[in-house]
Amino acid sequence: MAQEKRIVVIGGVAAGATAAARAKRLxxxxxxxxxxxxxxxxxxxxxxxxxxxxxxxxxxxxxLQTPEGFMARYGVEVLLNTRAVGIDRAARTIAVAGPDxxxxxxxxxxxxxQGGSPFMPPIQGIEADHVFRLWxxxxxxxxxxxxxxxxPAHALVVGGGFIGLEAAEAFVERGLSTTVVELTxxxxxxxxxxxxxxxxxxxxxxxxxxxxxxxxxxxxxxxxTLDDGSEVPADLVLVSAGVKPNTELAKSxxxxxxxxxxxVVDEHxxxxxxxxxxxxxxxxxxxxxxxxxxxxxxxxxANRQGRIAATNALGGSMRYAGAVGTSVFKAFDHTxxxxxxxxxxALAQGIDARAVAVHRGHHVGYYPGAEEISLxxxxxHGTGRLLGAQAFxxxxxxxxxxxxxxxIAGSLTIDxxxxxxxxxxxxxxxxxxxxxxxxxxxxxxxxxxxxIVSAAEALKLAQAGAATIVDVRTNGDRRKLPVDxxxxxxxxxxxxxxxxxxxxxxxxxxxxxxxSHIALRKLVTAGRTDVRNIxxxxxxxxxxxxxxxxxx
Ligand SMILES: Cc1cc2nc3c(=O)[nH]c(=O)nc-3n(C[C@H](O)[C@H](O)[C@H](O)COP(=O)(O)OP(=O)(O)OC[C@H]3O[C@@H](n4cnc5c(N)ncnc54)[C@H](O)[C@@H]3O)c2cc1C
Numbered sequence: 001m002a003q004e005k006r007i008v009v010i011g012g013v014a015a016g017a018t019a020a021a022r023a024k025r026l027x028x029x030x031x032x033x034x035x036x037x038x039x040x041x042x043x044x045x046x047x048x049x050x051x052x053x054x055x056x057x058x059x060x061x062x063x064l065q066t067p068e069g070f071m072a073r074y075g076v077e078v079l080l081n082t083r084a085v086g087i088d089r090a091a092r093t094i095a096v097a098g099p100d101x102x103x104x105x106x107x108x109x110x111x112x113x114q115g116g117s118p119f120m121p122p123i124q125g126i127e128a129d130h131v132f133r134l135w136x137x138x139x140x141x142x143x144x145x146x147x148x149x150x151x152p153a154h155a156l157v158v159g160g161g162f163i164g165l166e167a168a169e170a171f172v173e174r175g176l177s178t179t180v181v182e183l184t185x186x187x188x189x190x191x192x193x194x195x196x197x198x199x200x201x202x203x204x205x206x207x208x209x210x211x212x213x214x215x216x217x218x219x220x221x222x223x224x225t226l227d228d229g230s231e232v233p234a235d236l237v238l239v240s241a242g243v244k245p246n247t248e249l250a251k252s253x254x255x256x257x258x259x260x261x262x263x264v265v266d267e268h269x270x271x272x273x274x275x276x277x278x279x280x281x282x283x284x285x286x287x288x289x290x291x292x293x294x295x296x297x298x299x300x301x302a303n304r305q306g307r308i309a310a311t312n313a314l315g316g317s318m319r320y321a322g323a324v325g326t327s328v329f330k331a332f333d334h335t336x337x338x339x340x341x342x343x344x345x346a347l348a349q350g351i352d353a354r355a356v357a358v359h360r361g362h363h364v365g366y367y368p369g370a371e372e373i374s375l376x377x378x379x380x381h382g383t384g385r386l387l388g389a390q391a392f393x394x395x396x397x398x399x400x401x402x403x404x405x406x407x408i409a410g411s412l413t414i415d416x417x418x419x420x421x422x423x424x425x426x427x428x429x430x431x432x433x434x435x436x437x438x439x440x441x442x443x444x445x446x447x448x449x450x451x452i453v454s455a456a457e458a459l460k461l462a463q464a465g466a467a468t469i470v471d472v473r474t475n476g477d478r479r480k481l482p483v484d485x486x487x488x489x490x491x492x493x494x495x496x497x498x499x500x501x502x503x504x505x506x507x508x509x510x511x512x513x514x515x516s517h518i519a520l521r522k523l524v525t526a527g528r529t530d531v532r533n534i535x536x537x538x539x540x541x542x543x544x545x546x547x548x549x550x551x552x
């Protein structure tokens with residue numbers, strides 16, 4: 001009888017639990033063992049903030065499996081509270097330290113799924129007992145207990161990425177006066193500045209205080225001191241300042257680590273050792289848009305990588321194409337989502353990227369309940385290839401971003417997006433969905449029919465006196481969002497006031513970019529050449545870095 005294959009998985013949450021279950025499904029005769037340092041296997045870390053907020057009331061809902069359940073359902077052995085402390089690649093064994101002391105476990109194939117750990121910045125006082133992180137069930141329990149027992153009045157969240165913001169929302173929901181301090185110029189650093197501004201505004205509107213461009217220097221009970229010497233009340237502090245991959249074990253075993261700090265794997269998720277595969281947050285993977293190595297510490301990629309790693313550890317040859325990097329996040333009654341490259345990331349990578357912005361109803365305006373979605377598409381100039389998308393709004397944000405994520409995976413262009421047949425009836429969308437509309441704007445720019453300029457660039461040009469903003473909004477729209485413009489000529493008066501349009505480069509401004517598009521065509525027809533439409537209009541301009549509300 002052939003000897004059973006021994007598969008050992010280090011780490012038993014998203015990637016590890018998936019890999020182990022898949023391995024056993026593929027080969028029921030294999031002996032599959034999960035080695036997990038923590039107290040829980042397969043728990044829902046993504047749900048932790050929603051237990052703190054009390055949206056999820058039952059703690060047990062977050063614990064998706066137990067060692068007994070894993071054995072009964074999948075036949076997988078789970079060793080909890082057991083840390084892998086060494087890998088002997090020649091002997092194909094791992095050394096573990098657990099409740100029964102040290103042991104050695106042999107493997108034929110090893111899968112590393114050790115995830116990452118929260119980065120704790122060097123802040124004086126960070127070890128104090130009112131300072132927490134939110135990474136595991138015990139972390140969540142500690143925060144929940146502290147709120148219940150100490151009734152803190154003021155929470156401080158250090159770091160305005162998605163986990164920090166989810167925690168901040170939970171604290172607001174629990175009635176704590178909450179401050180978020182973010183080092184970079186806006187919250188949600190991977191997003192472009194205007195979306196960071198929208199998210200920051202949603203938090204401020206819901207009662208949180210958002211401080212950007214500052215760092216926390218020291219903590220003492222009740223008070224945090226920032227780098228400018230100012231103080232913030234902080235009875236409870238939650239640190240969420242980034243994730244570092246858990247690669248110490250892999251490093252000490254001599255496996256190759258990439259420039260991003262993640263563990264290097266090939267397209268089959270095999271490490272530099274032919275008997276060791278890996279999956280999840282600890283990896284360096286290929287960004288599917290840029291083709292460059294990167295880290296994407298998110299649950300979706302981790303689960304799918306776990307499935308592929310297990311398949312290949314059992315002799316398969318499944319390929320991992322890389323991640324697009326799609327995420328979605330709840331900001332009180334709004335949603336932000338993004339996929340692919342932001343405009344700033346695309347430009348930083350030397351890609352000739354362009355971006356368009358539209359602000360449109362999530363369904364037609366005449367059907368009750370329409371809410372505005374702000375949607376940005378980033379694409380490659382020349383080829384029109386979609387590089388990324390970001391969206392913010394109350395409804396329908398995830399739908400648009402999932403369409404964009406699928407489009408990126410299929411290497412679609414803005415021409416393809418312009419032609420997409422998307423589901424439409426008045427309660428759900430519009431005959432031209434915001435995705436179609438944004439693609440139309442991009443097509444018009446690429447063809448030269450209606451050139452655009454980004455709101456940030458327009459602001460810089462106008463402030464430097466290099467171009468004149470011509471505001472074509474109605475007086476009513478101008479009052480709602482004052483912008484200092486060189487000239488104001490409402491669109492409906494443009495035909496007979498065209499002589500008042502100044503000479504030189506023009507940047508046309510309307511509420512969201514639509515009326516200014518019509519104005520642009522009128523001016524071009526009248527012989528003007530250096531005319532561009534500010535994409536996203538005054539709504540985008542008001543979110544651009546350096547914007548100062550006008551006096552009109
Ligand atoms: C609060 C929070 C909210 C999140 N929300 C979302 C979300 O909404 N959407 C999303 O896509 N992602 C979200 N994530 C991220 C997502 O949870 C991770 O991307 C995912 O869990 C990564 O899976 P993983 O298996 O690689 O690592 P993990 O889930 O971190 O599991 C790794 C496991 O390995 C164990 N381990 C490490 N070293 C050893 C060792 N030497 N021996 C034994 N065991 C070891 C650890 O104890 C750990 O349990 C969230 C994360 C957190 C913390």
